[in-house]
Amino acid sequence: MTRKRIVVGISGASGAAYARRVIELLVAADVEVHLVVSPLGQRLLHDELGMEGVDLAALAGGRADHGITLHHYRDVGAAIASGSFRHDGMVVVPCSNNSLAAIANGLSDNLLHRAASVALKERLPLVLAHRETPLSLVEIRNMEQVTLAGAIVAPTNPGYYMLPRSIEELVDFIAGRLLDLLRVPHELHTRWTQSPANFRAERDDAKSE
Ligand SMILES: Cc1cc2nc3c(=O)[nH]c(=O)nc-3n(C[C@H](O)[C@H](O)[C@H](O)COP(=O)(O)O)c2cc1C
Numbered sequence: 001m002t003r004k005r006i007v008v009g010i011s012g013a014s015g016a017a018y019a020r021r022v023i024e025l026l027v028a029a030d031v032e033v034h035l036v037v038s039p040l041g042q043r044l045l046h047d048e049l050g051m052e053g054v055d056l057a058a059l060a061g062g063r064a065d066h067g068i069t070l071h072h073y074r075d076v077g078a079a080i081a082s083g084s085f086r087h088d089g090m091v092v093v094p095c096s097n098n099s100l101a102a103i104a105n106g107l108s109d110n111l112l113h114r115a116a117s118v119a120l121k122e123r124l125p126l127v128l129a130h131r132e133t134p135l136s137l138v139e140i141r142n143m144e145q146v147t148l149a150g151a152i153v154a155p156t157n158p159g160y161y162m163l164p165r166s167i168e169e170l171v172d173f174i175a176g177r178l179l180d181l182l183r184v185p186h187e188l189h190t191r192w193t194q195s196p197a198n199f200r201a202e203r204d205d206a207k208s209e
Contacts, residue, residue, distance in 0.1 A: 005032040006182055007080050007090035007119070009112040012040020013131040015094035015156050016048040017167070021175040022093050023068070024061035029184050033068045034080050034087070035059075036112045040096065073110050080115045089125030089182045090115060094156055097132050097139055103151070104142035116151075126151040127181045129174065152181055161192065162199050 006026055010019045019041075026033050037045070037054050045051040051058060060066030071078040079085045092099055092112070099112060103126075108114035119126040128151055132139065143153045158164070158173040176190030189203045 003030060003032050004184060005034065005087040006184070007034045007036070007087055007115050009090065009092040009095075009099070009116065010035070010037040010041035010045070011092055011094065011096040011099040011112060012038055012044055013094035013096040013099075014044065014048065015129070015131045016041075016044045016051075017171045018129060018156055018174050018178075019045075019093045020049060020059050020061075021171050022091065022178055023059045025175055025179055025186055025188075026184060027060040027063060027066050027068065029179075029186065031088075031184060033066070034071060035068055036071045036073055036078075036080070036115060038073055038096075038099070038110065038112050040098075041112075044094075071111055073112060076108070076111050076114050078111055081111055081118065083118050083122045085118075087119075087124060089127065090119045091127040091129060091178055091182060092116060093127075093129035093178060094131040095128040097130075097142075100128060100130055100139060100142050100146065100153075103128065104146040104149070120146075120149050120151060123150060125182060127178060128153050129156050129178055130154070131156045154178060154181060161196060162190070162203070163196055 056068045057064050102113040103116040108117045156174050158170045164170045172188045176188040179186045189206045193199045
């Protein structure tokens with residue numbers, strides 16, 4: 001089986017922890033990760049995770065052997081800017097209103113937006129983990145437009161039916177859904193099991209194993 005290849009874009013919306021967890025899980029699943037981070041995305045990595053620059057090992061859960069390829073945001077000549085670059089999907093996590101608008105309207109003057117626009121034209125999976133609330137008609141229309149073009153809008157709003165006890169469990173809820181959408185297997189305990197009591201018992205069993 002050939003190795004999966006996923007493009008990850010980090011834009012300047014709140015929720016850097018989602019990006020870190022998704023990347024950590026992709027690396028753990030032996031996925032080849034191609035990463036592009038917007039300047040505001042980099043600021044969020046700093047503000048919310050205390051990261052200096054784009055620390056690839058830290059994004060990969062402390063693994064020095066992460067194998068992540070970091071592409072420069074301004075390099076619209078990078079491999080992932082081309083439709084000839086084959087991959088298994090792209091996720092923008094978190095996805096700002098600004099990046100949603102650019103992607104929905106075909107703007108591609110930076111590598112994050114260009115790679116997303118290429119995913120749409122090549123009919124490759126594109127998942128936008130949008131974060132903002134409330135929404136104006138502008139965002140709602142952009143969501144409609146990008147959905148009609150083939151993207152999946154996956155807002156970063158976790159369910160509470162799994163009775164989360166920590167921020168990490170809330171982050172995992174979203175990270176697990178995003179990996180499901182990218183068809184990347186994971187063993188996070190994020191699947192509903194018909195009642196909160198069942199869910200809690202199974203989760204606690206899994207954690208004590
Ligand atoms: C601390 C901070 C938090 C932000 N959070 C959000 C957010 O949750 N959602 C959003 O749409 N924009 C948010 N923004 C604004 C975006 O970063 C801004 O619109 C920027 O132009 C996005 O550019 P990008 O899409 O190229 O990253 C935030 C900005 C800062 C500084």
